[in-house]
Each structure stands twice: as structure tokens, then as C-alpha cells.
Amino acid sequence: MSETEHEAAAGGTAGAGPTDGLRAGRRRLGVGMVGYAFMGAAHSQGWRTVGHVFDLPLGARLAAVCGRDGAAVRAAADRLGWAAAETDWRALIARDDVDVVDICTPGDSHAEIAIAALDAGKHVLCEKPLANTVEEAEAMAAAAERAAARGQVAMVGFNYRRVPALALARRMVAEGRLGTLRHVRLTYLQDWLVDPAFPLTWRLRKDRAGSGALGDLGAHIVDLAQFLTGEAVAGVSALTETFVRERPLPEASSTGITAAGTGADPGADPGADPGAGARADGRSGARSGQVTVDDAAVFTARFPSGALATFEATRFATGRKNALRLELNGSAGSLAFDLERLNELSFHDHTEPAASAGFRRILVTEPGHPYLEAWWPPGHGLGYEHTFVHQARDLLHAIASGTAPAPSFADGLSVQRVLAAVEESAEKNAVYTPVSGPTPTPAPVDASVNLA
Template sequence: MSTLEDPSRRPGPKTLGVAAIGYAFMGKAHSNAWRNVAAFFDVPAFEQKVLVGRDAAAVADAAAKYGWAESATDWRGVIARDDIDVVDICAPGWMHAEIAIAALEAGKHVLVEKPLANSLAEAEAMTAAAAKARGRGVQSMIGFNYRRVPALALARELIAEGRVGTVRHVRAAYLQDWLADAQAPMTWRLRAETAGSGALGDIASHAIDQVLFLLGEQVTEVTGRLHTFVDRRPGAAGLEEVTVDDAAWATLSLGSGGIASVEVSRVATGRKNSLTVEIYGDKGTILFDLENLNELGFLDATEPVREQGFRRILVNEPDHPYLAAWWPQGHIIGWEHTFTHQVRDFLLAIRDGTRPSPSFEEGLEVQRILNAVAESAAAKSALIQLAPAAAETEGA
């Protein structure tokens, strides 16, 4: 009997070779996820093959610390390798489009950090490449990791079950203070040519994605405002011009008739990494604060008024999203776990041949909204209307 005739002698599923591009903040967070995911979740076999960065000595040191078998400085050469099946892009946004498109065309599954790109045109090109690659069984996903916070995943379930009724009003705020000091130095994140935008693309993308994720809604109209509070910062050439925003505000009209307000800032003194979401419906309310990420506030307005009040749901029961894999109930998890959940979901989509979410199409929709906010701000808070998002088609 040949190997093909004897199922017991057939080769098992291929071990996926993974390459990560970028080893700084996000590269470290993603590497931690790759290093730990198989210890807690049943995922396809993979190997951390190579970590890519521009500084040979620094990336080699990072690779050794983060569990990668080797390091490299040429991402093009890594993508061309036959032993690489998955490319995880943690490089700055200005590099996303070139790397992602090249990887997809080479037949590699691609996970890319948010926002999808620095411009709408780049995001559209990436989405087209992803749709074409999908027809060959190549998967792609954008890393909006806060979708993998168990409390927010639970909030989405409660909203879908009708527990808050018709959503009327949403408030989403993402506030940080790492640029509150006017003497904080220049970085690539403060230059439009490398970052695309400031707080808008960096953290408003998260807040807007949560509105879309939690409600399953589309945005129909946008008004926005951008502001730079500190327009020059110390750099290598002395005081250098800041060419992106420090803060952004937006009002989003939703297809259902609801309204969402979004506020983000990098100069909100005292706020370290505060993503808050408030969902107000006619039957209830949901509250969330990333600085207490294991908790969800919930008010059931269908109860008698004298019994109404916010309950604190501690989201760490095995029945809650993702948590059966972790610690005994009552033991909290942290920010880094969201990246582990993200890698888990991406690997399962590759194994099962299912479309991962958020897809590049979903990332493009966020990019369209970010672009509309910028257009509105440039036109002094003019109302910008958005056409309906194009529907995703199977096998596109």
C-alpha cells in the first residue's frame, strides 16, 4: 500500500513558518504573543523563524530575547523564502503598503498592525491585493487588538442580544499624555511623511473601530476637527516642526440613526492609556475603561426604576470570551493577552480557511472614516458624507 493509500502514513499539516517585521514596541508585543499562544490555545503548528529590522545588531539581540530562531535586515529577502508562510508587519505605517502587497503577492498570509496604511490610496491598494490573494487561499488581517479584550467582546455579544435595545448615543474617548510635556522630543510619529497623521491615525483608529465592531454599524456622515497644541519639539536639528495632530474630535452619524462622538488626545495630562467606551440604548447602557480592562459596567433599564443601577461585571469567567484558556476564575488578565488572542484567531482562520476579522476591507472602512475626519477638519468641520462600504464577496 502506498503512502497515499495509507492515511496513517500521510504527512501531517505543514508547520507554518512565521516572520515578523519590526522589533520595537509593537514588534515586542506581537513577539510575546507568538511566543505564548501555543501554550494556552490549540493552534496549528508554527515556528518563529525570523525577526526583521534595520539595525542588524539590535534586531539580533531582540530576536534572541523574543524567541525568534534568527534575525535579518532585508524584509524582501525574507518574504521570498520558501520556509516563510506568515508575515506579521509591525513596522511603521509608511511601510505597511509596500510590505503587505509584496507579501500577499508572494503567497504569504499577512497580519498588519493598525492603521492599515498612512493614506486612503495605500489602504485601497492593500485591500485590492488582499482580495486577489484571498482567491488563492491567502489570508490577511489587520491588528485591531482591542477587539480581543474579553470585556469588549462580551459587550458586543450583549449588544447583539438586544440587552441595550436600540443604540442611540455612543461616546468613545482614547486619551494619553505622552506628549503633554512640550519638551518631549521629536519622533517619526510626529512627522506626516512617516506617520501619516498623529492621534487621528494612531488612536482614533482604535476608537472608531470599536464603534464599528461593537455595533455592527456603518458610518454615513462625519464631522471632525484636528489640533496641534505643540507645533515645535526638540530634535536633532534643534526645534523641529510637528506636522501631525496632537488631538482629534469627530462626530459620526450611524446608519441606524444613532450618533457616536469620538475624542482622542496625546496631551491629556494624567491619562496614560485610557480608552473608554459608553454605549447608551433605550433598554440599557454599557460602560468600559481600558484602564480596568477586566470589568464591564452594565445597566438594565428594563428593571424597575427603584432597582436600577450599574452592575460591575468582572469579566474573567470561563464562559466569557477567550478566558477558558487562561487562569482560574477571579484571576485577571492584561493588555498583552489581546495580542495572544489576535494571533490565535489568525492562526485558526489560516487552518480553517475562513476569513479572519477584522479584514483589510474592515481596515479600509476605518481608513475612509479617518480620511473624512481629516477632510472635515481641513474644511472647518464641514459635514462629509460617506458612501456605503462595498460589500465583501466570497473568493474575491
């Protein structure tokens, strides 16, 4: 079945939803998504669900999904609820029924797709990190600025901002509940690369991913640090390390974090060069290639206010699956968060008498908490997938109101500059390195959710 036939068979109604949160008489935007693996599935969940939960000024229809393999992308369209399938992202952008382009591809294609979509008059949502280099991110931010003058919006997919507990933490910091910030600590720990037999997927190749744990995990915690504090990182002192420098090439179907290595050609990019240093192991006949990104990054940082920060991002923390933790300490109080308990926020009020003061748990499930007015009764928790529903909600509100979304491409560029400074510092054996570029203006605290 061709892509056109697939669309006709679907009746052009997949993902439309006859009853959803769309206000009477309001139009529905067509979404076209490029990429359909892990992030594509998560974004699809958000687009499918948002109109059934929130009262929206605009609706969303899952118009088309794009991937290189025709059979695989058609299967993904059926599985994820997309009305049509395309094998060329340019064809997806050219579709009249696509108003929003959602980019869920490896970082090496972000800039080309995003700039083309913006120039074609589309709104854009792009997964993090925004790009593989500062130069690419600058070009994307410039394209977004030009598009904004035409009424388009461009947003980066830093989904952890949409965890209700972290949105509440941002509100509490902005209200002054912590006083003057002194310390910010963030760690993001995973262990899926501990096994040296794990194959050389695209995430381990600098030409595809830009960086390793630094861009994959570190981008998240840099963005959270800047989001929560309302400040941009001023400079860093960093170390990075690649613990396993050579890995087997993946089998043809291996593209994600559960890939298996057999020495076959890399499945994430059929027919591509397996990368610099690819060689055959004379003992087994298996082919291997060099890992060209970091496995771990640790760095200290300074904010313009004088607050100090520490960051750690690794995919070698044995036993840690997706452990994102943070703590902020101020003159008047502290906040702590653990993603494995994402409906909770720990708060210490240092203005209380010492005899009774201490960290207390805030269960972030009340209807007055960010995003929670649309979900379940108090005490009924949310999960990881809900952050993508909130992301879709906020983007639709930004488009409807004509306001700049958060995080914007300018915010993504700010993170990219920090990542570049980390790499530069690490190359100089942790020499303190200022972050280049102008200091971005913090986004309004509300970001279109009920933070007030």
C-alpha cells in the same frame, strides 16, 4: 555574527516550543515579523505564548525577525525568541520557512510590504492603522481580495477587539440586550507629548505616520465603534489641533514614546531628512523640526441607523497614560468599559424595575466568556499583553479554516475612510462630511471565539 550564522547558532528552534497546544499531526506555520520595537515586542509575546495556552489547529514558529540595523535586530531576535534575523524585508518574505508575515513598522511601509507578501503567497497580519492613506488601504484590500482566492488570509491588528470584556460587549449588543442603539461615546487619552521638549520622532511626521493622535489612537476607537455596533460610520464633523508645532530632533537611539531629544539626527530613520522646516536654534545650537500631524482630534459622527457618536483622541490629556473608555446607550440598556479596568464590563438593564435598576459590574473572567476557557480560574484577571495572544489565536484559526479573519483588510479600509473624512471635515472647520466608499458588510459575531 551574520544573520545566517545567527540562525545556525539558534539551531532553527527558537520559538518552536517542544510542547504546546498544537494538535497531534498538525503542521506549524513559520512567522516572519518586520519591526521589533513596542508593537514587535507585543506581537512576539503573542506568538510565543499562543501555542502554550490554546488548543490550536495550526502551530506557530518564530522563524525570523527583520530590522534595518543588523546588530540591533540580532539582539532583538535573541531577546524576543526569533530563530533568525534579516535586515531586508524582501529577504524575509522570500524565506521558505516564512508562511505568515507580521508587519509592525511605521505606516508608510505597510502597503509595500503587505502587498509584496500577499503576492508572494504569504498570509499577512498588519498593525493598525492599515495604511497612511485611503489609496494605499484600497490597494492593500484589493491585494487581500486577490490573495483570498488563493486561500490566503490578511488581518489588521486592532488588538482591543480581543479584550474579553469588549468581545462580550459585542455579543450582548448583537443579542439585542441594549435594544435600539442611540448613543456611542469613545475617548482615548494619553499624555506622552505634553512636554514640548519631547523630540520629533516618526510618530510626529505625516510622511511616516500618516496622522497623529487621529491614526494612532482614533483608529482604535473608530474600529471599536464599528465592531461593537455592527455598523459603519456614515459621516463626521471634526476638529483637530496641533498644540506644539515644532520640536527638537531626537538623539540617534530614540525611536519610541520614551525618546529623548538632544538635537541629533533622527534615530528612527538613520540618515534621513529630518523633515520639512528643520532648523538650527541659534541660541543653543539644537536642531528642531516641524510637527506635521495632529496632536488631538475630536469629532461627532452618525451611524446609518440614526445613532449618534462622539470621539476624542489626544496625546495631550495630562495625567492620562492609556485611558480608553467607551459607553453605548440603547433603548433597553447601556454598556460601559474602561481599559484601566479591562476585566470588567458595566451593564445597565433598563427593562428592570427602576427601584432596583442600575449599572452592575460583570467580572469577565468566567470560562464561558470570550477567550477565557483557556486561561485561569474565575476571578484571575488578564492584561494588555493577552490581547496579542488572542490575536495570534484567531489568525491561526482563520488560516486553518480558510475563513476570512476579522478585522479584515476591508475593515481596515473602512476605518481609513473614516479617518480621511475626519481630516477633510477638520480642514473645512468641522463641516459635516460623509464617509466615502461602499458600506462594509459586518463580520460574523463569533469571529472564531466562543461568543455564542
